[in-house]
Amino acid sequence: MTGSTALLTDHYELTMLQAALAAGTAERRCVFELFSRSLPDGRRYGVLAGVGRALEALESFRFEEESLAALDGVVDDRTLSWLASYRFSGDVRGYAEGETYFPGSPLLQVESSFAEAVLLETLLLSIYNHDSAIAAAASRMTRAAGERPCIEMGSRRTHEEAAVAAARAAYVAGFEATSNLAARQRWGVPSTGTSAHSFTLLHDSEADAFRAQVDSLGVGTTLLVDTYDVAEAVRLGVEVAGPGLGAVRLDSGDLAVLAHQVRAQLDSLGAQETRIVVTSDLDEYAIAALAAAPVDGYGVGTQLVTGSGHPTCGMVYKLVAREDRHGDLEPVAKRSSKKASFGGRKWAQRRIGADGWAEAEVVGTGEAPAPGADSRDLLVDLVRGGEVVGREPLAQARERHHASREELPLAAQSLGRGRPVLPTERVDAAAPARG
Amino acid sequence: MTGSTALLTDHYELTMLQAALAAGTAERRCVFELFSRSLPDGRRYGVLAGVGRALEALESFRFEEESLAALDGVVDDRTLSWLASYRFSGDVRGYAEGETYFPGSPLLQVESSFAEAVLLETLLLSIYNHDSAIAAAASRMTRAAGERPCIEMGSRRTHEEAAVAAARAAYVAGFEATSNLAARQRWGVPSTGTSAHSFTLLHDSEADAFRAQVDSLGVGTTLLVDTYDVAEAVRLGVEVAGPGLGAVRLDSGDLAVLAHQVRAQLDSLGAQETRIVVTSDLDEYAIAALAAAPVDGYGVGTQLVTGSGHPTCGMVYKLVAREDRHGDLEPVAKRSSKKASFGGRKWAQRRIGADGWAEAEVVGTGEAPAPGADSRDLLVDLVRGGEVVGREPLAQARERHHASREELPLAAQSLGRGRPVLPTERVDAAAPARG
Incomplete structure (x- = not known):
């Protein structure tokens, strides 16, 4: 401010x-x-x-x-x-x-x-x-997530300055990080992020996009795998980054089902350490419902910045x-x-x-x-x-x-x-x- | 900004x-x-x-x-x-x-x-x-209010910068004015307001408070009449300001019932031109429900700045x-x-x-x-x-x-x-x- x-x-x-x-x-x-x-x-x-x-x-x-x-x-x-x-x-x-x-x-x-x-x-x-x-909504979410990290990524769904305050309040209530760069600048909240669908669509093929991302951001990056076909993208991601790929992100579909499928696929490709991050319309109830799914982190947007109701x-x-x-x-x-x-x-x-x-x-x-x-x-x-x-x-x-x-x-x-x-x-x- | x-x-x-x-x-x-x-x-x-x-x-x-x-x-x-x-x-x-x-x-x-x-x-x-x-919520409210003016007063219920943007958006969608001074400064939205319950409580009596307000802000001001007893405050308000009192504001209770009672009382005191403004937890449905009540303006807060759901x-x-x-x-x-x-x-x-x-x-x-x-x-x-x-x-x-x-x-x-x-x-x- x-x-x-x-x-x-x-x-x-x-x-x-x-x-x-x-x-x-x-x-x-x-x-x-x-x-x-x-x-x-x-x-x-x-x-x-x-x-x-x-x-x-x-x-x-x-x-x-x-x-x-x-x-x-x-x-x-x-x-x-x-x-x-x-x-x-x-x-x-x-x-x-x-x-x-x-x-x-x-x-x-x-x-x-x-x-x-x-x-x-x-x-x-x-x-x-x-x-x-x-903070009240964030506290319910981090409790529901247990040991798994929650990442705040709701800036786009609230006023641009409210977004900075929301990232800060979520951090107070146990979120690990935010997508918001001003919250990093003003309050020292750790920030994180890698890529969106537009990055994949910008390139001539998903393989080109993944190669560009891994070359620049390293094998520890998080690849977004649901632009076209998830299974093909996971296969391609491990091919491009190797089994040391940091994480894959799922941003649509039935997250519980996909998480199980992707986990099995990653394991079969030798990428046992590759994490699975999910980010589609989550709230504390959706987080709780995913407790049994092999998910390693939650990105929460709209429901966080709007106080979950x-x-x-x-x-x-x-x-x-x-x-x-x-x-x-x-x-x-x-x-x-x-x-x-x-x-x-x-x-x-x-x-x-x-x-x-x-x-x-x-x-x-x-x-x-x-x-x-x-x-x-x-x-x-x-x-x-x-x-x-x-x-x-x-x-x-x-x-x-x-x-x-x-x-x-x-x-x-x-x-x-x-x-x-x-x-x-x-x-x-x-x-x-x-x- | x-x-x-x-x-x-x-x-x-x-x-x-x-x-x-x-x-x-x-x-x-x-x-x-x-x-x-x-x-x-x-x-x-x-x-x-x-x-x-x-x-x-x-x-x-x-x-x-x-x-x-x-x-x-x-x-x-x-x-x-x-x-x-x-x-x-x-x-x-x-x-x-x-x-x-x-x-x-x-x-x-x-x-x-x-x-x-x-x-x-x-x-x-x-x-x-x-x-x-x-703006979408505001448009529903101004439509429900018809010819009666809506005033935006929700700043306190949203992020302080979102409040300024909300006042601006409400104005676009037909609100007449806002309580928010930064919206006046930055965007030229007309601003308005007179007093809160704290002003009445500050003084040794409601009569002292009303006299102080009318002396300073003129008889055209809006007196808040529900700190103690509404009927007594209305009587007192007309006594202090005369029948040219600008308006009275009701901020609690059953607004439809109170509006009818206060209108009758004002008319009986010769204050036929004194307006009645209501301001308690309104949304577009409450505004519509008051269409038949003798209300001259609506002050809308929480439900406006939170997009009415x-x-x-x-x-x-x-x-x-x-x-x-x-x-x-x-x-x-x-x-x-x-x-x-x-x-x-x-x-x-x-x-x-x-x-x-x-x-x-x-x-x-x-x-x-x-x-x-x-x-x-x-x-x-x-x-x-x-x-x-x-x-x-x-x-x-x-x-x-x-x-x-x-x-x-x-x-x-x-x-x-x-x-x-x-x-x-x-x-x-x-x-x-x-x-």
Whole structure:
């Protein structure tokens, strides 16, 4: 991401700012929380991703001249001049990247003046909702794949920048690599790829194409074998590359049947070490269905980048507490209808049973109990006084996801629809929420 | 979009380039086509969007030093030096933005050397697949809304850059405005918005909040009336703003029931001109269901930016013809399995009946018939010799979509699942496809 992120924002955030500046309420200290009321229908756990991207976006949230010019007609001059010197100076705490989460988990807490915090609503939600939707789908896929590697190759089926974020989120949730070169450049995600059908069609014969590929990319390359006839292409591939051929890729047809046939053929040709990679319209169910087939890796595209049926999370960003006229932080919450929420700043812990399995997501207001052997704190510092303190290598988020998923009850392994595998327990402080 | 777009690309495009450069086939003249084999399940027509974005992205497709450094380990030095001077120098023709389309419509044709064209695959597909998915959903929504305006407000539920593209695509397909400020800045889409629940909760009372908003934004503003009690808020809103209050917004509850109640209340308070805007989890079906309710505008979020169940299109980018060893363009196509395609460069016309309604999408190879009163050509020049010639104001795409949709048979108005409203007729030239 280059340039300012300040206009990746909804119009109403700026009109609220204008009205609050005029009313003298813009500087009231506030706590906003980002959370999800529920998981997507049938999902057993959520996976938080996007934290590192959000921290980068926060640092680029500046209204330079070009942005201010675009706001002509949106807000008044007083607001424009306030925006010109905008720097987030508050605190942010939240779940660390890769962590699993549940309904009501306080994934992010932004504490600052109303003015500073309200402007971040859309950008933070966009990043968290998108990246976490991809990570949740990716986590189900890597679990279904077991020890076999999953490769992300869905860039072409989503917005070109969403593709980069999707590759990153999939990596957090256990994918081995991506086809996306910008994810390699920006985030160090390993990238991979060899050839498409167009490469075979470009040449006068499949043999010419395979020779060109093996000559240039080496015998360890992956040959795409379903442009014409699969059995003939496999025979030809081993003839051209020798039994040391790295892999063959199947991108169409009945993958289970083809994998068995191709494995037998490769073995009979002495290419016992040649791997079989499959890549056609896979999702977690198709991956699970191929568990018994001799497949060595899965390339996943559309279903990964569209969240396997759930392309977004339902995360919201709500004001949960604000300074009253005496200067005290007072819990607040909307109270009409089913969208009512739970006021006050939260703490969050995961309770762990004696057997080492997680038992509950415990979310409370007021003083948090000290974490002990039977629980761990979930909130970490991300930004202090406007300075980002929560940056970490992506590999750390990836390890965290693995550990957090391993700790969940076995039902988390089920691809079937069901309730969240952990209950969210609420511990309310004495003070009732206002409103 | 700022900076280079060259790494928004799949790894394999560069390895194919390397192998083709080594084999001496990289400079073969090729035609790639971008098309969709089918519409998303049950959809009656497709809507093409993203053309203007694709043309911008093409102009920024340059491998500067930073990109080349990131490709260390991906391709060899010869390929890197070829990439350093990459400029697309070929021709692009395609459907104009906003046009409706059908299975097999040749939406984009890229003619150049293999090397130049293969690199564009991922980026072009990302833009077309994403933007057209949003536009297709938006078109159904604006049709369901009839004369009532639809406002796009889904930024928070999709990737932050996808949000900008979604606002743009929705505008092409008839939305009146967006909440997204970057879409205003980059594409001139009208933006709108006033306040959220947090603004009410920030203040000591709803009355304080409404006064602050009306004082700053004027009586023509839209007050959000469902933070506490809707009837009380409506009463208060008219008290504060007077009967000239611009609008009230309902963001939760049973919208049809509430709209009737609020309309009656507003009328009884003398606020007959105050509009009612609804914004809670709408899609085209919910919009249609509210047709009889006294609603003046729809704000649409999640379902718009996720394509209302179809977050991507199935568009692919295939080599359909390439220069043979005699220098002639020869049709080519993959021939294994159900993914087989139709070789050769296509022409496309929409056949129009005597009554003015479209009758068929006619797609052929070889010489196109001259368009007459009963048909119109669908392909326009977008890039000639590397120069973009197809740029147009966004308003033109919006008008084109309106006209193209109006021309479709009435079944296009149905929200029910069904077959595409136009058949795609194929007219093959004598020459058979190779392969």
